[in-house]
Amino acid sequence: MKKIITEIRKEQIAQAALDTISVHGMKGLNIANVARKVGIVPSGIYRHFKSKEKILYAIFDLIKQKLLSNVALACEQTSDPIERLKRILSLHTQLILQNKSILRVFFSDDTYSGYLHRNETKYKIISDYLNKIVEIIQQGQANGQIRKDLDTQMLSVLFLGIIQPAAILGHLSNEQFDLTKHVGKAWEFFSESILAA
Amino acid sequence: MKKIITEIRKEQIAQAALDTISVHGMKGLNIANVARKVGIVPSGIYRHFKSKEKILYAIFDLIKQKLLSNVALACEQTSDPIERLKRILSLHTQLILQNKSILRVFFSDDTYSGYLHRNETKYKIISDYLNKIVEIIQQGQANGQIRKDLDTQMLSVLFLGIIQPAAILGHLSNEQFDLTKHVGKAWEFFSESILAA
DNA sequence: CTCCTATGTGAATTTATATTCACAATATAA
DNA sequence: TTATATTGTGAATATAAATTCACATAGGAG
Structure with missing residues (x-):
């Protein structure tokens, strides 16, 4: 003992x-x-x-750190906004594939009255993450790489949409759906579509 | 009694x-x-x-019907592929807003060993739905409206990405996040990006 | 070395649910 | 109307987990 x-x-x-x-x-x-x-x-x-609930909040914290450190890492590696987004996507993909728990934790249904607060916490984590994305997109708009007529928040959520539904499909299909391949193709389409003419 | x-x-x-x-x-x-x-x-x-589990499968069936009837309805209303996608998106948005249960059911975590089969069923439902989307996109490519260089499956999953992450944000934030507004903007961007030159 | 506090243990408690079962009441066909 | 199958009831059973608690022990401070 x-x-x-x-x-x-x-x-x-x-x-x-x-x-x-x-x-x-x-x-x-x-x-x-x-x-x-x-x-x-x-x-x-x-x-x-x-309580068990407290453990869950410790987990939220772990996940938050992992997410944000990916953003930080990508930003260290390059200062080019488009490149930053690309790297974040790549890191995020790896993160999700290696830490299945992230999906499990975020996509569990916590509508239960006793879990009222969980969703707030999750929302805050995702919001913080998306805000970072928004910042990067704004940098891209400022330096003329990214179209200025596009709403940055919309783009940030859509950016999430590159990976999230695919990650869920991968999870539901027991990894039959190829997340990495999808993200590659989707990024190609997304990135070229946001580029300023 | x-x-x-x-x-x-x-x-x-x-x-x-x-x-x-x-x-x-x-x-x-x-x-x-x-x-x-x-x-x-x-x-x-x-x-x-x-068993309770059987009830859940009855629910899966209900949801499946709702999803597919939306697709069918949109296809009845118009034969223009782009317009079809737009209507499906709109119907899907309403559906999700009015039936919160759909999100709850699909985004609950069923990794548990006893629930092995749930995910298969969910995956099948989403796959069927996505296949319909793929068909519509192919029609659009065939008639020259939609770029032929884009992978149809990738587009269908990305199409899902227009609404899904936003729906989750709406749910997590207690409807603070405006799903309808996001979908409107995101569709505008998405649809113009897939159009053939 | 001896206390004292932080940490670990095993058993008991509590709670929440699904599920079963013997019995009762309804409806329908004959 | 009566027999029979179907549906509803209330109590009992089963199970799974979180949590509490009294007790045990490790390890550093003095």
Whole structure:
């Protein structure tokens, strides 16, 4: 019975929960599974998280970090707006393929009254992400690469639309649908369509 | 204790379940709620459906019908491919706004091992829908309206991307995000981009 | 080394649901 | 009208999980 300080345990638990969701989905996320994966007993989880719900919020945080760090990385690699978008798309595709949990977490239905707050949190994460996209698009408009007659928010949501429905199809079809190929083609079409004449 | 033949009851139950999901989400879908809404006692449900899971499949069927009848309606109204796509988009937007359950059902996470088959069914429904879209796009390519260099399947998925991410944002934000407005703008951009020169 | 606090344990509790079953009431055909 | 199949009822059963709690122990501070 090894003791580990709560700071570390919290990370282990959040990661274990994320992994559990990757494999077994939201419904498969239970304290017993997480505890086993961490190597402690179910009740031990409660030394570190007040409730299962709190663990979920830790997961939200992990996902948020992953998303935003992709944006940051792409922005470091290049200053060209179009190129930035392309890299974000590529990174995002990889992220989704490697972390199935992201889809599972965001596309679970949390309409339940007890989960009121989950959707707010999800919305905030996506909004923050989209705002970054909007900024990049605006840079592209400012430097004359991207058509100025297009609404930036609309484009940012459509940008999400390049990957999201395809990711869901991939998930539903057990990866029969080729996400990477779709994103490649869709980006080609999207990027040429937003270019200034 | 009014008796009603199972044929009718089944429809009542499926509809009640659909309504329940609209308001309370997938997690809020329980036999007690459905039974109360139908006006019978929980155990009575089992005279008509072998299990809760079977009810869900009845719901899948309802949704499938709604989706495909929209496509059929649009195709009756006009024979112009571009116009067809536009009407489908409009009908689909209304459908989603009026039947919140569709989002809830499709965007619930059914990775759980016991629900293996759900995703197959969902995938089949979406695939059928997308195939119709592909056909319409091909008509447009055949008559010279739509660019022939674009992959039709990619376009159909992207077409879905006009509405789907936006619908999710609307849902997550408690309808703060204006779905109708987004779809209008996005369609304008999308349709002009696919037009043959 | 000895306390003291943080962490881990196992059993018990609670809650929420689906599902079953024996029995009752209805409707329909004869 | 009566028999029979269908549908509805209420109580009981089964199961799955989250959560609590009293107790145990590790490990650093002093």
